[in-house]
Amino acid sequence: MVREKLLGIFTSMEDLTEAIGLIQKKGAKVRTVYSPIDCREILEKVGIKKTSPVRFATLMGGLAGLSLGIGFAIYTFLEWKFVTSGKPTPPAVPLVVVGFEMTILFGFLSTLLCMLFLCGLPRLKESQGYDPRFSKDRFGLLLECDGAQREEIRISLEEAGAEEVRFLGS
């Protein structure tokens, strides 16, 4: 069976979420939802967890930074002992500062890189179906359905309040 792609453009979030529910009942698959704002209701409707695995990169990066910061400070101290009277060796307090800053730096950078990777950024070409209005005030619903269902889905989208429906081919 040939799969067809359709794009529905909406002016309101309620219409969009209603349309997602309708077309999912009819067996169409949501490919991408475009939105000018971060709306968690969309993720709920599409059936994706709201939290992102980017958190694990944060944890790993933070732990790596902490180990690296403390390890580096201890290593350099052992290489070049700068003993200050009455202080334990290697000194604990300075390690806290170095470890803390490195935790933040590595945790932040790993979060950033992981987020860019998972978001597919940087992206050199516009994806199929993207409309410049999606960054302003319109919502887009890109879906995939069986060729035979095309008209039925189109009508459902329009009934849900789509301002415009486009066929994007198979």
Place this chain on the structure above:
Amino acid sequence: MILGALSPPGKRYWGAVILCLFGLLYGASCWAYQILTGMGVAGINHPVNWGIYLVNFVFWVGIAHSGTLISAILYLLRAQWRTSIARAAEAMTVFAVMIAGLFPFIHLGRVWIFYWIIPYPNQRDLWPNFQSPLVFDFLAISTYLTVSSMFWYMGMLPDLAALRDQSTGLRRRIYGIFSLGWQGTHVQWRHYGTAYLLFAAFATPLVISVHSVVSWDFALSIVPGWHSTIFAPYFVAGAIHSGLAMVLTLLIPMRGLLGLQPLISLATLESVAKTMILTGLIVGYSYGVEYFMAWYSGNMFEWDTFIWRAFGHYAPQFWVMVVCNVAGPLLFLFKAIRTNLLWLFAIAIIVNIGMWYERFIIIVGSMSHEYVPHAWGVYSPSWVELSIMLGSFSMFLFLFLLFCKFVPPVSVFEMKEHLWTHGKDEIRGREW
């Protein structure tokens, strides 16, 4: 409205840009003169070896604080009033850290070997001393610069994409590059939302740590007036106080010039003013506790230094500091004052001046009056130091003026979200 602020500017704007550029070039040429001639052209000398270069360093790091405070902490607390001012405050942070980072280089003298402060083994196989607060400082400031600039940039990503989509020609290309191809898909929003929350969570303790580390540059020494455990919270409170004052100093003219009054409302500015009452009181309390600790310690050198600060050579600067930082913001207790733009702006300037003098009193006031009376001496900045300081202020305003015209000064997508939460259909067909 917000994107309208990016329309081609008028003559007044370009006049201000050119003026700031001249100030910046003048400051840069004075630095070049210092490099060519030697550090003798600066006023720093025994016993005051840390002059206004380091006063400015601490001042600009302090200014850098409130941007991240407003943006990150208020984001975590879900404070709605942050939305309209967070972007400008973050920009202020990034520019202020950049300028702060320049001052240790200016103070170094032989700036071409600046890389010696980077932790790596040098020619003599000596590793940097991780017990030194100067190494902490390098790590903290470079981490803060990286984190605050990336936090600012990532916060702009959806808005840069909106600008790309509404532009043509070269502007479209440039915004296209900087928006990284953002399309606002549900997958992108999902990861972006979580990551931004984590960025804010990282930035918040970083704000506190950076100025604490800066304070330890002083507190870990044994100079009277510096060797105190109160320094970290005292510096953090002062930094937030000065940062909030700078936010008001920049936002009040910006909202007028760019026509952003409906977005940056008087209520928002009033919230900043109310916060300044609190920070002003904390700063005032810190001044008092410093004196109490000096007296209660029974250390004659400590107590003498504090007496000298209030009644010695730098007494005028000391009292300017107290009046500007503590008494000035208390005027905000009156609603008529904190809702009047002229008063808000005037008091913000007064606090900026007071906070600059605070750093002057701490640094110069202590170094000029240490333990041995034979080593006492006073310091006055030379024309080169003052010119470089003028250059730093010019550079700050120059960068801020460019920011106002090339990126949205208010977060458009967060304003849309705000409207979406409160009045769902208001985002449709609205001009941003």
